Amino acid sequence: MISKERYLSPEKWGLILNELPFQLQTSIIGQSVLNQPIAAHRIGNGPVKVLMWSQMHGNESTTTRALFDVIKHLYSSDGNSLLENLSLMVIPQLNPDGAAAYTRLNANGIDLNRDAIVLSQPESTALKGVFDAFTPDFCFNLHGQRSIFSAGKKGKPATLSFLSPAADTALTITPARTKAMQLIGSITGALQPDLPHQMGRYDDTFNPNCVGDSFTAHGVPTVLFEAGHHGLDYDRNFAKEMVVKALMAGLIGISSEKYLENSVEDYQAIPENEKDYVDLIIKNVTVETDSGIFKNQELAVIFQEVKKEKSVAFIPTCFAFAKKINVLAHKTVRADEVMNTNSIKYSPGKSIDIF
Ligand SMILES: [Zn+2]
Incomplete structure (x- = not known):
């Protein structure tokens, strides 16, 4: 965005x-x-x-x-x-x-x-x-x-x-x-x-x-x-x-x-x-971390603002995940609506590809 x-x-x-x-x-x-x-x-x-x-x-x-x-x-x-x-x-x-x-x-x-x-x-x-x-x-x-x-x-x-x-x-x-x-x-x-x-x-x-x-x-x-x-x-x-x-x-x-x-x-x-808010919650995500693979998770995403030429780009980054995440979001989507694959490698602050 x-x-x-x-x-x-x-x-x-x-x-x-x-x-x-x-x-x-x-x-x-x-x-x-x-x-x-x-x-x-x-x-x-x-x-x-x-x-x-x-x-x-x-x-x-x-x-x-x-x-x-x-x-x-x-x-x-x-x-x-x-x-x-x-x-x-x-x-x-x-x-x-x-x-x-x-x-x-x-x-x-x-x-x-x-x-x-x-x-x-x-x-x-x-x-x-x-x-x-x-x-x-x-x-x-x-x-x-x-x-x-x-x-x-x-x-x-x-x-x-x-x-x-x-x-x-x-x-x-x-x-x-x-x-x-x-x-x-x-x-x-x-x-x-x-x-x-x-x-x-x-x-x-x-x-x-x-x-x-x-x-x-x-x-x-x-x-x-x-x-x-x-x-x-x-x-x-x-x-x-x-x-x-x-x-x-x-x-x-x-x-x-x-x-x-x-x-x-x-x-x-x-x-x-x-x-209380994050920018986006993505549902049905398979989250891979160093400690294991977690299926059917809710992923909370925060946008980082980055200057790009004469505009500001909003870069989605990992914030937290849980089976049922306890935050409010400005938008909630399913993984298949915004990602090519429903699986991500997770670390806090890491940017993710969504469309
Ligand atoms: Zn200020």
Whole structure:
């Protein structure tokens, strides 16, 4: 399986931005390890300031694509009134080298979301510089998550997930966290008809190296958005639409201050993300391992994402097998539907041939 949508290099993003019928106010906030410019766009002139950044992890492109639709909407007659209340600072690709290479890490192999204290990377100092200069009232930290997550135990994938990051090891619900939780509660409330039992909440263990935790500890309400999976939508077009709705609900909530009607309990009622899913279960497989041959097994398969030219290839790999496997799958098939032979040589992580 191949996706042209998931690969979003700075070059491709530049072409997409050129489709806008207006000029964005753009500044260059720094250079990446490989000397690519990191751009930020200032949108609106209102008193309430929202800083958002996407593709801090270069292979998480769905939220960047959503930003394009949000920007277009904000400049339409419908969205324009929001810009009287809000000033946005939008960094679509904080990690342009990772975006080009389709990697989570930057070109030095560093996870930028574990660099908030040391600020060892130029991308980290660029973001911190904007945070210090712009003094946001809210931050949106935009990510994409793997297809392995369910939203609680209802047997549905987590198409969107959220987190109000902790500000300290005691997980104190500080004023900043309270606001972030209220805002997430208002966003998930707005999206409930679209995504029943398909929105999850991440574990809030405090990690001061994570940017969201660091900014929350600085007293700024920060919301982590994670674009997730739905059905067989490996292009993540449905998730992108949901991110657009979630971002707009967040901005409308902030602008109107209606999010203050939500409670911390609304946030706490969101089910936690569980690692319950695999991409594929293949039934009736004969599995050969070093310890023997096992007939009529169920094989759980996870897709590894690999950049292939200007696309992303999803490579099926062995995850686990059992007579009756206890995981959820986005798709279940019989061996004869996807394999030339129903027999495989198994080891964890080994790729398999399916059609
Ligand atoms: Zn991420």
